[in-house]
Amino acid sequence: xxxxxxxxxxxxxxxxxxxxxxxxxxxxxxxxxxxxxxxxxxxxxxxxxxxxxxxxxxxxxxxxxxxxxxxxxxxxxxxxxxxxxxxxxxxxxxxxxxxxxxxxxxxxxxxxxxxxxxxxxxxxxxxxxxxxxxxxxxxxxxxxxxxxxxxxxxxxxxxxxxxxxxxxxxxxxxxxxxxxxxxxxxxxxxxxxxxxxxxxxxxxxxxxxxxxxxxxxxxxxxxxxxxxxxxxxxxxxxxxxxxxxxxxxxxxxxxxxxxxxxxxxxxxxxxxxxxxxxxxxxxxxxxxxxxxxxxxxxxxxxxxxxxxxxxxxxxxxxxxxxxxxxxxxxxxxxxxxxxxxxxxxxxxxxxxxxxxxxxxxxxxxxxxxxxxxxxxxxxxxxxxxxxxxxxxxxxxxxxxxxxxxxxxxxxxxxxxxxxxxxxxxxxxxxxxxxxxxxxxxxxxxxxxxxxxxxxxxxxxxxxxxxxxxxxxxxxxxxxxxxxxxxxxxxxxxxxxxxxxxxxxxxxxxxxxxxxxxxxxxxxx
Amino acid sequence: xxxxxxxxxxxxxxxxxxxxxxxxxxxxxxxxxxxxxxxxxxxxxxxxxxxxxxxxxxxxxxxxxxxxxxxxxxxxxxxxxxxxxxxxxxxxxxxxxxxxxxxxxxxx
Numbered sequence: 001x002x003x004x005x006x007x008x009x010x011x012x013x014x015x016x017x018x019x020x021x022x023x024x025x026x027x028x029x030x031x032x033x034x035x036x037x038x039x040x041x042x043x044x045x046x047x048x049x050x051x052x053x054x055x056x057x058x059x060x061x062x063x064x065x066x067x068x069x070x071x072x073x074x075x076x077x078x079x080x081x082x083x084x085x086x087x088x089x090x091x092x093x094x095x096x097x098x099x100x101x102x103x104x105x106x107x108x109x110x111x112x113x114x115x116x117x118x119x120x121x122x123x124x125x126x127x128x129x130x131x132x133x134x135x136x137x138x139x140x141x142x143x144x145x146x147x148x149x150x151x152x153x154x155x156x157x158x159x160x161x162x163x164x165x166x167x168x169x170x171x172x173x174x175x176x177x178x179x180x181x182x183x184x185x186x187x188x189x190x191x192x193x194x195x196x197x198x199x200x201x202x203x204x205x206x207x208x209x210x211x212x213x214x215x216x217x218x219x220x221x222x223x224x225x226x227x228x229x230x231x232x233x234x235x236x237x238x239x240x241x242x243x244x245x246x247x248x249x250x251x252x253x254x255x256x257x258x259x260x261x262x263x264x265x266x267x268x269x270x271x272x273x274x275x276x277x278x279x280x281x282x283x284x285x286x287x288x289x290x291x292x293x294x295x296x297x298x299x300x301x302x303x304x305x306x307x308x309x310x311x312x313x314x315x316x317x318x319x320x321x322x323x324x325x326x327x328x329x330x331x332x333x334x335x336x337x338x339x340x341x342x343x344x345x346x347x348x349x350x351x352x353x354x355x356x357x358x359x360x361x362x363x364x365x366x367x368x369x370x371x372x373x374x375x376x377x378x379x380x381x382x383x384x385x386x387x388x389x390x391x392x393x394x395x396x397x398x399x400x401x402x403x404x405x406x407x408x409x410x411x412x413x414x415x416x417x418x419x420x421x422x423x424x425x426x427x428x429x430x431x432x433x434x435x436x437x438x439x440x441x442x443x444x445x446x447x448x449x450x451x452x453x454x455x456x457x458x459x460x461x462x463x464x465x466x467x468x469x470x471x472x473x474x475x476x477x478x479x480x481x482x483x484x485x486x487x488x489x490x491x492x493x494x495x496x497x498x499x500x501x502x503x504x505x506x507x508x509x510x511x512x513x514x515x516x517x518x519x520x521x522x523x524x
Numbered sequence: 525x526x527x528x529x530x531x532x533x534x535x536x537x538x539x540x541x542x543x544x545x546x547x548x549x550x551x552x553x554x555x556x557x558x559x560x561x562x563x564x565x566x567x568x569x570x571x572x573x574x575x576x577x578x579x580x581x582x583x584x585x586x587x588x589x590x591x592x593x594x595x596x597x598x599x600x601x602x603x604x605x606x607x608x609x610x611x612x613x614x615x616x617x618x619x620x621x622x623x624x625x626x627x628x629x630x631x632x
Binding site for chain 1: 546592594596
């Protein structure tokens, strides 16, 4: 390969990495947290208790509640409790109530009574932030999709730039300054490459309709809803007949679905025109049951007679391909151990970006090591590095602290949790700007270590559902959150200690790998 | 799935040892003739067998995905653990080499 080409790719890798690295770090971290969206939500709303799963009983409870409270509504939605979600969620369209004309209630899966849980977005906040970046539609989606494109570009240019991808496949040499950072960056990048490629490519597939809308616009004109109706195989719902007819018991329809696909877990159930002759009930199989998203895994019944009307349309090969990418990206199918691996690989992706940012600055700071002050542009990068990495971790901790400390009755409580997140992020930027680089890193990481390590204690004190309780009753989502917070705290404490100690001079020539340390760092 | 993870881990360990630099670093002696080649062959063979087993046990969709996932996890552990605990990891690799196939045979 010509050296000029490789250098051009290295340049592209370096500069797109710097400009988008800060945002990509936040996107990757929030995406990683989103693999535990349900578990985070469970921690954020400890009022919702988990019970043994009993789909039939849950369906009966939901139908009873909706008939009593939402008989006037044209459309109901039911989400059954699952291994990961404790609540039995019901919702209905109501032009006069709720947010955007939709009322949601969380019912206790055993009693069927609504649970007044604290107002919190929980894991949904991180999930939404991951691709909307708290910006109005469609700008956040555009920007995050563009970042996905940059990530893919970064991977490809990174592979081209990496001269010894096979020779140094198993190589990591710690304790050697810049050399170790580059080793770490390369090793996590290469060893987890299938995940990185899948994640960034699939994000483009997920937002294909935004990235390349020409095909859709050409075939459907302005009627993009028609495209989504065709894509997801939705049918038109018949008009209300205005003939009152009782809805068949949903348990009966559930049994019919089980005849079709034994053992199918049901994700959600939609009821159109309940209590009318033209009622329609649609059961959709849980996304946890397949790797790929499947539109065919849904069954529509006549709500008055209980007859099976149709099944979701089968997927074409092209559709299966893109649905597989969507499924792989979101990982809804993953059981506990695979979900943990997803989380670990997400952390790895975040680390690739973080190490890249650190290296960009480290290399350039070396040139100014002897002078008193570093140039303004490098100082700017340093401040942004600190705020976008350790600052973001502090912001995440602030969200969880706010969740436990804000009074339950506070007006707009969920928004205040989010405000705390951004407030602390802004403060961390200010702090990074006021303190010298290493001190700022050390102080923020140290504070982060405390904030995460004390979360389990805070949880125990404010809810009585600390580790002693959650482990005893086997509430592993709650216990897992607390233990992960402890682990994060320990890791941050280790990192903070490294930063607060004076930097030790890097040995010019290590005795064992003397050949390796002579090699220059390739990425310029 | 544990058996597949163990075999994949042992496979990558073999592939790593099949490189002269790592062989002499880890085992403290020069590799003999043909040793590197047999290690490389064994490594690839272990990866291949684990892939076949994974697809056989879990089907194409889950099998492929889970195989890639446990392999990535195993090799990452190997590479980042090696500078700190080389003896422990070598022991783990040897144990995986024995335990992986045993589990595959007896636990299905």
